[in-house]
Amino acid sequence: MKRTHNLTNRPAFFTTPGNSRMKVGIICSTCGEIEAGSDRPGLPPAVIARHFAAKGWKVYREGVSATCPKCQAAPPAPIETDDAEASLERQRAAEARRQAAIVTPGERLVAALPPKSEPTMTTTTSSTTNAIRAQATMHRLLGEHFTTDGAVGAYDEGWSDARVSNEAGLALVEVVRVREAAYGRVVDPRLAKLETALAAAQVKLTRDLGEITTMLETIREEGTKALAALTRQLAEARGLASR
């Protein structure tokens, strides 16, 4: 019998080809016994379930599972009935194991708590406070001893990530992470020195050129004024002389 599932979410039912059309069959969830029915797959599962129930099947939740008449008559009984004493002994042992495994709600609660009964809230709060203080110290030290210029920076002489880590009491990786994210990359001190010198030289050149330019303008302005004054005086003198 070829079985093709068609009734979704009704694993106890399956469709199977009948003489002229598809029909619904049923399968036992316990032993796998199957029985072909006469219902069409299009019928409501409740109706199909009712028809199989009439044939002696126990159908649960309209076909989610089912038990065949045979399994209902003889439920699975793994314990042999011919050795009553051994059976009873097994039952006693099982009960003893069950009792040993039982933990009262109170015992479970104790087991779930931390080993020491210290006030957990206080411990958490004080460790949080310490962490905040350490972070604050780190930020203060970075602010005081790490000079940034854009995305890069440099430590003052004698300062480093390691020293900030030590003094703040934070992991080195934490200091590096925060410094990179919030302050800047560390540049090689020698490069930083050269970069600083270059920047200073550029500033000085610009300032010097500016001063010279100002001086030149002053000279030109004053010279022009002097020339004009002398030209005027000369013209006046010539005027007087020609009279």
Ligand SMILES: [Zn+2]
């Ligand atoms: Zn069965």
